[in-house]
Amino acid sequence: MSKVQIHSLFTDFDINLFKSGKHYRLYEKMGSHVIEVNGVRGTYFAVWAPSAQSVAVIGEFNFWDGEQHQLNVRWDSSGIWEGFIPGVLHGMTYKYKIHSTNRGIVTEKADPYARRCEHPPKTASIVYEYKPTWNDNDWMQNREKNNALDAPYSVYEVHLGSWKRKIEENRSLSYHELSLELVAYAKKMQFTHIEFMPIMEYPYDPSWGYQITGYFAPTSRFGYPEEFQELVNACHNAGIGVILDWVPSHFPEDAHGLGNFDGTHLYEHPDRKRGYHPDWKSLIFNYGRNEVKSFLISNALFWLDQYHIDGLRVDAVASMLFLDYSREEGEWEPNINGGRENLEAITFLKEMNEAVYLNYPDTQTIAEESTSFPMVSKPTSIGGLGFGMKWMMGWMHDTLEYFKKDPIHRRHHQNDLTFSMTYAFTENFMLPLSHDEVVYGKSSILGRMPGDQWQKFANLRLLYSYMFTHSGGKLLMMGSEFGQHEEWNFESSLDWHLTEFAPHQGIQNLIKDLNQIYRSQKALHEKQFDDDGFAWISHEDAENTVISYVRSSDNSQVVIICNLTPEPRVNYLIGLPTKGIYKLLFNSDEIDYGGSGFEVNESFNSQNKQWQQRLQSAALNLPPLAVVIYKAE
The missing domain is CATH 2.60.40.10 (Immunoglobulins)
Structure with missing residues (x-):
């Protein structure tokens, strides 16, 4: 009974x-x-x-x-x-x-x-009564300016299970331990945000959290819900925003999960051509079913509401947008208009973004979207998908391909490095060097750099300096900030012992200073999604393999010069945007970073000599495989 x-x-x-x-x-x-x-x-x-x-x-x-x-x-x-x-x-x-x-x-x-x-x-x-204790009022009342598109966005991507482990106990850190150690480290390194790879409950460790069964539950691997809340609270009190990876694109077929929930295709699309993902061997949500849309959008808002999350990085958006994604001829069927777009998924994404920004206008949604689908980060009111930002996958691919090349060959591939600026302002782009780039035999970021050990580290400093001065937000996978040698392994800790050695300490020092400069110099973030904030000085000097550009805000300008070869350039003539005194802000070749200490101009006066279509110019020393940044006073 x-x-x-x-x-x-x-x-x-x-x-x-x-x-x-x-x-x-x-x-x-x-x-x-x-x-x-x-x-x-x-x-x-x-x-x-x-x-x-x-x-x-x-x-x-x-x-x-x-x-x-x-x-x-x-x-x-x-x-x-x-x-x-x-x-x-x-x-x-x-x-x-x-x-x-x-x-x-x-x-x-x-x-x-x-x-x-x-x-x-x-x-x-x-059965759980969630009883959080928040004391992040200062952050919450002011986070609109910290999460705004004209604010610095330097994101540290973290997999909680492998950031650091207790070796003697063979376990990951708990949420509580992370609230002490991870938060202190990210603050020291001057990151503005931490992005957690999925923390919603998942059954299978090798999925890294991307195969979710408990969409409303922080994983119990690291502690209780209140302890995850404590971690978010600690981030906010340290002035650090929190972004969660969110996965509305697919879910696993585990017997206790959403699949075949009531004996029918309830959450997944009933047509296998639209309801099954061949790459991940998982099920795809039925975005045309209203109750499923309510479930997913409620889940997005849940984390912003109950856990004060500052942003959602939406995984695998490209797989949602296209019916033929990763499918061969005959494995998919066109939409009612005969096209390949998933019209129901597009409607869902628009409604999700509208709900997020209506209810939490001081947060951001960020699309991991790898195609040329238009207007991903434009408002839905003008036909866009409504995301705040989009990962710039083309920049990531082209830049890593360029930096893998021996510098002697780079002059033939300069366009690979500069091409991103032809479309940099079509979206609000974030530049990602994410977990996907340091697994599956791709090598670590350091491992891709050419040359002997000194040149490898110099190239890594050059890459990061170029990244932090390029328009757009930034994202760096954990371990990359100190030059980890090995690929990321979800089963073991990062190689923290490397930070005892000078070259790795130098990379850490570099990232910390780049973050500080990115945060403090409005010219590097205030117009990061606006073409008014960027101008080439020269991208055509392939012979010397040097590029130079200006980043601007309403009230300041900085000049960035990248020497992409191991040959120092003495008295290199550079065009300048304005007349005045220029002072050195940053030099990636400094000894503290592991550089050569090649002598550069600490400051200089511009000269009334036309060069590179500029009325002012100056002759400067450029260190090898390095970036220098000068600020116009």
């Missing part, structure tokens, strides 16, 4: 919003909620299973017996099953046992809206 009491948190308005794909706070209604009914404490459960014949809550409180706690289906054709079970309280494990109307299929599923999950490989959900 059922011990479930009829009770509901839903109003008719909630149901109408849910059915129309416009309910963006479903986490307040769906899932498990500890409440009091008629003076008795227990848990209210609600789950969407429209093709269910019956739904039972099974758990430790009823010995996982599917007969004791049968939920009640709502009368309104919403497909929601719900009810209140007295005595079920915080910390108790549970699942839903679903008897389907589809051929008698029976599934046992974790709660899609669970706030906490068991530590993998266990798969049950946990």
Whole structure:
């Protein structure tokens, strides 16, 4: 006999919003909620299973017996099953046992809206009363300027399980330990934001978190939800924003996950050509189903609301936009207009971005999008997808290909390095040197650099200096900031022992100073997405393999000169944007960075001599494989 009491948190308005794909706070209604009914404490459960014949809550409180706690289906054709079970309280494990109307299929599923999950490989959900303690008011009240598009955006990408490990205990750091060690390190290194690779609950470690089963639960690998909240709080109190990787593109087929949830294709698209991802062997959300849109957009807003997250980096957007993504002829079908665009996914992305910016205008969404799909980071009001930023994958590819080349050959490939500026302002681009570039045999960033050891490190300093002075936001994968030799391995710690050696210390010093200059010099960030903020001095001197450019804000200018060969240039004539005194801001060849210490001009006066289509010029010494930055006073 059922011990479930009829009770509901839903109003008719909630149901109408849910059915129309416009309910963006479903986490307040769906899932498990500890409440009091008629003076008795227990848990209210609600789950969407429209093709269910019956739904039972099974758990430790009823010995996982599917007969004791049968939920009640709502009368309104919403497909929601719900009810209140007295005595079920915080910390108790549970699942839903679903008897389907589809051929008698029976599934046992974790709660899609669970706030906490068991530590993998266990798969049950946990009734959880989340009780955060925030003291980040200063950040939250002022974060609009910290997250704005004219603010510096230097992002440190982190995989929590492998950033640093307790070797003697063979374990990762906890959320609490990370709130002390990681936050202090990122602050010392002057990063403006930390981006966490997915922390939503996932069953399989080698997926790095990109195969999610618990969309509303911080992974239990590193601690409790309040401890993850403590980590975010610590970041904010250190003046560091937090970005989460978010994966609305696909999900795994694990038996306890979203796939075949009620015995039917509920969350995934029923057509295998649109509902299965061949690359990742995972399922693709049905973006045309309103209730699925409500689930996903509620999830995006959940992290911004409940955990004060400052931005979402949306994974694999290209795979969502195109029906033929990674598919051969005959493996996909065109849309109703005969095209290859996934019109339903495009509508979903627009609605998601509109919801985020309407409710949290002081945050950002960032698209990992690798194609030339237009207007990804333009407002939906003018036909764009509505993202705040887009990863500049073309820059990443072309730049790494260029820097792999021996400097003697670079003069024949200068266009590879400078081509990015022909389209740099078509989107609000972020320059990524991400985890994808340091795995699967690609080598570490340092490992791609040519030459002997000194030249490898010099080229790495040159690459980073070019990156930080190029228009756009910046993202750097952990370990790259001190020149890790080996590829990233999710099963082991970064090679922190390398930082005891001078060349690696030099790279750390360089990144810290580049971050400081990027943050302090408005010319490097105020117009980073505006073509008014960039101008070439010369990109045509392939013979000397030197490029030079100006970065500008409303009130300041800096001149950047890159010598891309190991040959120093003495009395190299450079055109200048204005008349005046120029002072050295930065030199990547300094001894503190591991450079040669080649003597450069600490300051100089411009001369009334026309050069490179500029009215002013000066003759400067350029160190080998290095970048110098001068500020016009």
